[in-house]
Amino acid sequence: MVDGENAEAPKDFETLRALIIERRATLPKRLAQVAIYALDNPDEVAFGTAASVAQSAEVQPSTLVRFAQSFGFQGFSDLQDVFRARLRERVPSYDERIERMRQHGITASRSNLILDGFLEATEQSVAGFRSGADRDALDRAVDLLAQAHTIYLIGLRRSFPITSYMSYAMGKLGVRNILVDAVAGMASEQAGFIGDKDAALAISFTPYANETVSLVGSAKARGARIVSVTDSIFSPISAPADVLIEIGEANFEGFRSMAATMAVAMALSVAVAARRGGG
Amino acid sequence: MVDGENAEAPKDFETLRALIIERRATLPKRLAQVAIYALDNPDEVAFGTAASVAQSAEVQPSTLVRFAQSFGFQGFSDLQDVFRARLRERVPSYDERIERMRQHGITASRSNLILDGFLEATEQSVAGFRSGADRDALDRAVDLLAQAHTIYLIGLRRSFPITSYMSYAMGKLGVRNILVDAVAGMASEQAGFIGDKDAALAISFTPYANETVSLVGSAKARGARIVSVTDSIFSPISAPADVLIEIGEANFEGFRSMAATMAVAMALSVAVAARRGGG
DNA sequence: TTTCTGCTGGAATATTCATTCCATTATTGG
DNA sequence: CCAATAATGGAATGAATATTCCAGCAGAAA
Known part of the structure; x- marks a missing residue:
């Protein structure tokens, strides 16, 4: 094996793509055939086995291996990793x-x-x-919140920035709200006044704060409607929710982005205000 | 093998998802664990091997096979096909x-x-x-903050979500910080202990909260180093700053996005922790 | 407490798969 | 046209993988 080529194996799809296009003209017949097929059917390359891809591209499995090696990979599997990473849309570590x-x-x-x-x-x-959001759920959430007498905002720890922003925005927009902030351990007292004319907006992500879960439970028990913003259908605040908004944030080095959640928070605040204002 | 179950194996992801949710409550412990993992990390299931998925989900490979079979599939591979099909459909072009x-x-x-x-x-x-950021300023900010004894986080009103997040993150990362949150009007008392070994991170956008401006002023007077995150060189917290990070957020309906600021906040927290941790 | 049922972990197995190797075929240069 | 070199096809190999099987265990029912 020629180690000299190994160093140049591209790690991301765009680089690989550019390299394939650049070298395609100088490639032998079968390898060029693979090049065309791979760029035209990247999903097949990502998901298939060497045998299945070979059949689709009308070459031998060994040709695929050679193709991969000619681009500096150790074998077909390494090349495939790059095609998979593209689909995974994972933020590189x-x-x-x-x-x-x-x-x-x-x-x-x-x-x-x-x-x-x-x-x-x-x-x-x-x-x-943007592509995966349940648009209908947002509408229902706005409906529900707009009809509430008072909106209780429940979110602790990493979700607290979100609820505190909503409290600020809703305050500016004249939407009656109470931020359950657990200052001085008074969370349950703050939420204790919630009634069946009110609604609770709960935000929680893994690992779900115990207090948030129990606050949602007692709000539900007192007849309040619940809107939950969380990361999984199996979140403990999903079951009691009247409306569930699921947000799968990307994360980097273990820290979840909060961008989508923040955008939802802003949209909810403004949309509820608009609905109430006779919009 | 019980052929009766084979008939009900879902072919599309949404059906499978619904079925998993429906039956999760009645599933045995380990199988329920797989259910949660699978729906929360569909990409991993699609790409991984039985062994790798099993490790991530903290179960045995055989449990995965049992899980798949309990939903009518012949084995893990068949179940995986459904997860892969889902990714094929969701082309992020x-x-x-x-x-x-x-x-x-x-x-x-x-x-x-x-x-x-x-x-x-x-x-x-x-x-x-991304295109306009002063990359050098970020480095200087991290240097400055990493050398501080205690970091005082100053941000009120709409900036408070940012500082409260940083306080949470830094707390987790073991970076000594004080969140100046003005609860009970105690902001100046909280900030009163700042000294010349400390640093203040101030965040403020138009219209600049008076209290933030004066807090920065007094921190400066007491010898603390200042990092300002703001929207303009003409901001009142720009002049006293040792390092200035300028962020021009886009806004919608008068509400500024806070995405870039939030990303900077996260990056600062993690980078400072890394620098301190002997990185 | 005892028995029974069903779940779980982990080793053993069988299958699938990528890769390698070599004989054969094409291509290039003299 | 011939020799030399590169490319190709396809079978053989060895590694990786999914699956099966069984013993041990936990929880439920008697």
Whole structure:
């Protein structure tokens, strides 16, 4: 095996794509055939086995291996990883970023790499939510909240920034709300006044804060309607919810982006105000 | 093998998802664990091997097979096919995304139009910041904050969600910080202990809260270093700043997106922790 | 408490799969 | 036209993977 080629194996799909296009003209017949097929059917390459891809592309499995090796990969499997990563839409980790940078010969400080990671996670969260969001659920949530006498905002720990923003925005917009902020351990007292004319907006992500869960439970028991914003249908605040808004945020180095959640929070605040204002 | 079960194996992801949700409550412990993992991490299930998925979900590979069979599949591989099919359908191509947007736009409710507005503002903010950010300033900010004994987080009103998030994150990461939250009007008392070994991170946007401005002033007077995150060089917290991070957020209906600011906040928290941790 | 049923973990097995190897076929240069 | 080199097809190999099986265990019923 020629180790010299190994170094140049692209790690991200765009680089690989560019390289394939660049070298396609100089490739032998069967390899060119693979090149065309791979770029035309990236999903097949990502999901298929060497045998199945070979059959679709009308070459031998061994040709696929050679193709991969001619681009510096160790075998077909390594090449396939790049095609899969593209579909996965995963934010590259800090280590992968460094590796990619090294390949491109550029340098950035560690701080800036981290920043880029979070910016990318933000973009991915928004893009993902845009295509996968339950648009109808948002409408129902706005309906429900607009009809409530008072909106109780429940969100602790990492969700607290969201609810505190909503409290600020709703206050500005004249929407009656109570921010359950658990200052001085008074959360249950704050939520104790909730009634059947009211609604609770609960926000919680893994690992779900116990207090949020129990607050939602008691709000439900007191007859309030519940809107839950959470990350899973199996979240403990999903079951008691009248309306469920599911948000799968991308994360970087274990820290969840909150961009999509924040956008939803803003939209809810403004839409509820508009609905109430005779919109 | 019981053929009776084979007939009910769902062929599309949505049906499978619904079935899993429906039956989860009656599922044995480990199988329920798989159910939660699978729906929360569909991408992993689609791409991984039985062994890798099992490890992530903290079960045995055989449990995965049992799980699949309990839903009428022949084995894990068949179940995986459904998860892969889902990814094939959800092509994240840009053109399709725009097309889908346009289709949504026609029939979208008012609430969803508002949501789209905020999502767009988020993307615009991030894109704008990405190209125009002062990368060097970020490095200097991290340096400065990493050297501080205690970091005072100053941000009121709409900036409070950001500082409260940073306080949460830094707390988790073991970075000594004080959130100046002005509860009970105690802001100046909280900030009164700041000294020349400390640093203040101030966040403020138009219209700049008076209290934030004066807090920054007194922190400066007491010898603390200042990092300001704001929207303009002419902001009242720009002048006293040792490091200035300028963020021009896009806004929708008068509400500024906070996505870029949030990403910077997360990056600062993590980068400072990393620097301190001997990175 | 005892028995029984069903769940779970982990090793053993069988299958699928990527890769390698080599004989054969095409292509290029003299 | 011939020799030399590269490319190709396809079978053989070895690794990785899913699946099966069984013993041990936990929880429910008697």
